[in-house]
Amino acid sequence: QKEVEQNSGPLSVPEGAIASLNCTYSDRGSQSFFWYRQYSGKSPELIMFIYSNGDKEDGRFTAQLNKASQYVSLLIRDSQPSDSATYLCAVTRGSTLGRLYFGRGTQLTVWP
Amino acid sequence: KAGVTQTPRYLIKTRGQQVTLSCSPISGHRSVSWYQQTPGQGLQFLFEYFSETQRNKGNFPGRFSGRQFSNSRSEMNVSTLELGDSALYLCASRGQEGSEAFFGQGTRLTVV
DSSP, X not given: OOSEEEOOOOEEEETXXXXXXXXXXXXXXXXEEEEEEEOTTSOOEEEEEEOSSEEEEETTEEXXXXXXXXXXXXXXXXXXXXXXXXEEEEEEETTEEEEEEEOOOEEEEEEO | OOOOEEEOSEEEEOTTOOEEEEEXXXXXXXXXXXXXXXXXXXXXEEEXXXXXXXXXXXXXXXXXXXXXXXXXXXXXXXXXXXXXXXXEEEEEEESSTTSOOEEOOOEEEEEO
């Protein structure tokens, strides 16, 4: 079982819709959870992080964490074509806090 | 505040050569980690340095090495390059364990 798994996608939504990206992780000792956005040919850009169970909102983005079920999700409201990118889920584990474990990413396309 | 700076941005090397990549973290950040990104394998962890000490290491052969200097700048070296080493090499810096990691623009290495 992979450390971090994401819905494989690709995901395609119309402009203005809600995009839902999901991620599950295998290690219950995982402590910190991050969402990165990566445009084609660019490096990952941090868009959200969450440490505690529940929801965290930042503008059009909401991260949701459920440690009991070992999943973290990212909702993008009012999706825009500029949101089209690959979204990477990453977690840290208690034993190796300096290391990020990444999922393979979900490619999102927002069409006008 | 300046971001993470990686040099060079692009590099073309021949099989069998060696290469050194450089990373300057965000000012005040003491943790620097390195990742390799390829289309087939996604983001893979190479190693992490903190205060000049390697704290974590991924599953890469000994041809891949790194170091960190007293000013937190880090270098990674790949010796005896192979075609499969062609990838985007990313450096990330963070201020504290488990906190957000910020990526540099990456070095795209092509081995011919």
